[in-house]
Amino acid sequence: MRIETDQRSSAGAEGPTRTRRFRVFRYKRGDRGPRYETFDVPVEARTTVLDAMRWIQLHVDPSLAIRHSCSHASCGTCGVRVDGREVLMCVTPVEDLGREITVEPVANLPVLTDLVVDMRAFYARYPDEHPLVRESELLPGAKTPEGIATYVRYEDCIECGLCLSACPIAATDDRYVGPAALAAAERIVEERRGADLAALLAWADEPDGVWRCHAIFECTRACPSDVRPAERIMTLRGMLARGHAPMEEAR
Amino acid sequence: MNRRDDADLPWLAERERPGPVLRKGAGMTPLAWFDPRGRALGSFAFALNRITALGLVLYLYLHLGVLSLLLRGEDAWGDFLRLATTGAFLGLDVLLLFGLLFHGLNGIRVTLVGSGVVPERQRALFWAFTVVGVLALTAGAVRIVGGG
Amino acid sequence: MLSGLALLVLAAIHMVAHHFVVEEVGGLRTYRQVLDYIASPVMFTLESAFLVTVTAHALMGVRNVLLDLGAGPRARRRIDAAMWILGILTVGYGMFLVGTLASRA
Ligand code: HEM
Numbered sequence: 001m002r003i004e005t006d007q008r009s010s011a012g013a014e015g016p017t018r019t020r021r022f023r024v025f026r027y028k029r030g031d032r033g034p035r036y037e038t039f040d041v042p043v044e045a046r047t048t049v050l051d052a053m054r055w056i057q058l059h060v061d062p063s064l065a066i067r068h069s070c071s072h073a074s075c076g077t078c079g080v081r082v083d084g085r086e087v088l089m090c091v092t093p094v095e096d097l098g099r100e101i102t103v104e105p106v107a108n109l110p111v112l113t114d115l116v117v118d119m120r121a122f123y124a125r126y127p128d129e130h131p132l133v134r135e136s137e138l139l140p141g142a143k144t145p146e147g148i149a150t151y152v153r154y155e156d157c158i159e160c161g162l163c164l165s166a167c168p169i170a171a172t173d174d175r176y177v178g179p180a181a182l183a184a185a186e187r188i189v190e191e192r193r194g195a196d197l198a199a200l201l202a203w204a205d206e207p208d209g210v211w212r213c214h215a216i217f218e219c220t221r222a223c224p225s226d227v228r229p230a231e232r233i234m235t236l237r238g239m240l241a242r243g244h245a246p247m248e249e250a251r
Numbered sequence: 252m253n254r255r256d257d258a259d260l261p262w263l264a265e266r267e268r269p270g271p272v273l274r275k276g277a278g279m280t281p282l283a284w285f286d287p288r289g290r291a292l293g294s295f296a297f298a299l300n301r302i303t304a305l306g307l308v309l310y311l312y313l314h315l316g317v318l319s320l321l322l323r324g325e326d327a328w329g330d331f332l333r334l335a336t337t338g339a340f341l342g343l344d345v346l347l348l349f350g351l352l353f354h355g356l357n358g359i360r361v362t363l364v365g366s367g368v369v370p371e372r373q374r375a376l377f378w379a380f381t382v383v384g385v386l387a388l389t390a391g392a393v394r395i396v397g398g399g
Numbered sequence: 400m401l402s403g404l405a406l407l408v409l410a411a412i413h414m415v416a417h418h419f420v421v422e423e424v425g426g427l428r429t430y431r432q433v434l435d436y437i438a439s440p441v442m443f444t445l446e447s448a449f450l451v452t453v454t455a456h457a458l459m460g461v462r463n464v465l466l467d468l469g470a471g472p473r474a475r476r477r478i479d480a481a482m483w484i485l486g487i488l489t490v491g492y493g494m495f496l497v498g499t500l501a502s503r504a
Pocket residue numbers: 213214215300301304305307308311351354355356357358359361362406407410411413414417453456457458459460461463464
């Protein structure tokens with residue numbers, strides 16, 4: 001099979017399609033345990049891991065379950081681990097990877113099926129009493145367009161769960177609140193918008209909160225959205241250490 | 252005094268659902284701390300910090316044990332000194348010095364970064380402290396082995 | 400509870416203490432030398448302070464490693480108790496050691 005390529009935009013990507021071998025993590029409810037299945041997938045210069053997974057769905061196994069939506073790194077649904085590193089499938093070119101590519105769901109969250117994890121265990125880590133997606137404030141007299149009741153403020157975090165997957169402490173301690181939630185808390189401290197700061201800081205100032213972090217910075221490296229969770233955790237700690245909030249020292 | 256109880260950790264309940272949870276490490280979960288695959292500088296520093304820390308704790312108790320020999324008088328101590336100045340033992344001393352230096356310097360780095368003083372510069376600090384550490388280790392090794 | 404901060408502060412103190420000790424060492428070798436060294440009130444105090452801080456730091460460190468394994472509130476209380484006991488034993492024995500040695504000088 002030969003796939004026509006657009007000569008203008010794919011200079012350097014010449015010749016017949018090559019194939020790459022994908023080792024994909026498979027698990028369905030009721031299975032004894034997970035297994036890995038291999039697929040040989042034809043790839044081109046700009047094929048992404050997401051393209052490859054969809055190719056498998058279309059041509060080999062429609063039951064391969066994945067999550068994705070936007071295809072341009074803004075929805076955060078397509079987070080997986082490729083060769084052990086946390087990435088968004090939609091912006092990870094196959095080109096840069098090896099001959100055999102291992103694709104697994106993110107770590108430290110329960111797998112529902114194949115590459116899909118149960119994100120409830122991720123969202124449940126956010127403190128309920130501090131809503132993290134906020135409405136925008138409008139200038140006096142400003143109006144929203146027809147049909148749009150209000151804008152919701154965009155925050156950097158795309159809730160992909162990659163940071164939690166990358167964290168070696170989250171790997172051993174399920175009680176740890178994790179990078180994303182702590183980073184979100186720091187974001188609120190930065191711009192509080194009526195939040196109850198003392199309560200929020202008390203929430204963060206817990207053995208399972210900022211103090212469980214060991215400044216390893218894997219979360220910052222994993223984050224595709226430049227949230228830099230580790231730096232934010234450190235900043236929170238600094239605030240707590242300097243007594244910007246009720247310190248609860250010795251038990 | 253608010254201590255978190257499991258009831259307050261809703262994601263733990265989610266964890267009870269069927270479905271495997273992928274972890275790093277080979278087999279045993281704590282090995283995730285020391286699993287270098289696909290990890291960056293920070294993990295390496297953390298893993299080595301933890302290993303040297305546990306090594307130092309072991310040494311602390313060894314040290315206390317050895318010092319007990321002092322209680323048994325001059326002869327026991329002299330015997331120990333002869334053993335302690337053999338080549339292999341001095342090698343262990345250099346290892347100890349490495350452990351102390353790495354753990355101590357990394358500790359200072361973690362303190363600076365971890366208390367929010369310089370939350371952004373952890374990598375630069377790591378390499379700066381590495382230079383200091385290597386110099387100190389070399390000087391120390393020369394003194395130990397060279398009978399200083 | 401933890402606090403990681405206390406650990407950090409302690410580590411700093413310990414650093415300072417440690418530095419003093421290292422400065423003063425300059426070739427502790429024989430039995431006599433060690434006894435004379437520990438008998439000096441300054442060094443005695445320093446060594447004792449050192450003992451307490453190192454032990455505290457080391458045990459908090461071990462506690463931290465254990466907590467990273469995901470200890471719940473109950474396990475945490477047990478670990479705390481174990482660390483306290485071990486700490487008191489360690490410091491107790493250490494003090495006995497320096498004390499005895501100093502009195503022999
Ligand atoms: C020389 C000065 C020292 C400094 C500045 C220092 C600093 C630190 C710091 C900042 C940590 C926290 C690391 C983290 O949160 O990941 C730590 C952990 C630890 N330290 Fe030290 N330390 C020193 C000496 C020692 C000694 C002599 C011992 C053993 C007797 C020791 C045992 C430990 C242990 C067991 C841990 C826990 C390890 C971990 O959490 O991974 N430290 N140290």
